Structures are given as C-alpha cells and as structure tokens.
Amino acid sequence: MAEQAQYEELARELSAIGAVKRDLGRILPPDCPAASAAVLTLLRCHGDMRMSRLAELLSVDMSVTSRHVAHVAEHGWIDRSPDPADKRSRILRLTAAGQEQLDELSRRTSQLLAHRLSDWSADEVGRLIELMTRLRMSFGDCRSTGRLPHAHEPTTRTPA
Secondary structure (H helix, E strand, O other): OOHHHHHHHHHHHHHHHHHHHHHHHHOOOOOOOOHHHHHHHHHHHOOEEEHHHHHHHHOOHHHHHHHHOOOHHOOOOOEEEEEEEEEEEEEEEOOHHHHHHHHHHHHHHHHHHHHHHHOOOOOHHHHHHHHHHHHHHOOOOOOOOOOOOOOOOOOOOOOO
C-alpha cells in the first residue's frame, strides 16, 4: 500500500488535471461546447436513450439536460423521437451529422494529445491509459450516485 505522502501528491496531481481539461476544451468548435460534446459522446457510447437516462449519465438535472439536448438537436446532431413505450418521453438518437461532429472532435483531440505528448514513447502513453483506466475503475461509476463514499463505506468496483 502506498504511503500517505504519495496519496497527498496524487491528490495534488489530480486537482491539476483541470489544466489539461481546459486545454482540451479550447480546441472545441465554438458551436460545440463541452456539454454538447458530452451528450454526443454518451449517445455514441451507450446508444439511443431517454432524456432521463442521459441526465443520470451527465449527473445533472432534467432542466440542464433539456438545454443541452435542445442545443445539439438544433444543430442536427441528434434526433428526438417519441418513445413507443411512453409517448410522453423522447428517445434521443445520434444522427449522421452528430457522428461527423464526434469524428471531428476526436481528430482535434488526438492531434492535441499527439502534440502535447510528442516526447512520450508509445509504451508510456499505453501505460498512462492503463493506469487511468484502473484509477477510474477503482472509483466505480461515481456518476450514478453523485456523491463520494464515506471512509467507512466500501466502494464498488464496476467498469465505467
């Protein structure tokens, strides 16, 4: 087990990750803010879904989710169709234009990462991916409850 000082240093490094996220956010097109990119990414990863499920995955309330969905729908990146099981609900579906937008975002992100990590070896990048995946899995899917477990509570280890 690691020592307390190592955990403290890890906490400092994780809090500094915000700078990396901000740099990645700067490459987003003006018409596709981070929240829109998140909506598109979740639809690609999880497939068609109701708005309530999207709100859960985003860890935001329905009014915020509605605004994000309206924005991506206005751009033609998603389709909202009636849910056959419940006509009051809508099923959100990624469109071809939405997939194209995601492809562009992926291209931009990959280019920035390649530039910033140009002095890293392929093995180092692979190790970073492996460790970040393991870190995320150690925390489980914290998006589902919206809170961190207390020190005395066990953490569940489910793939995110």
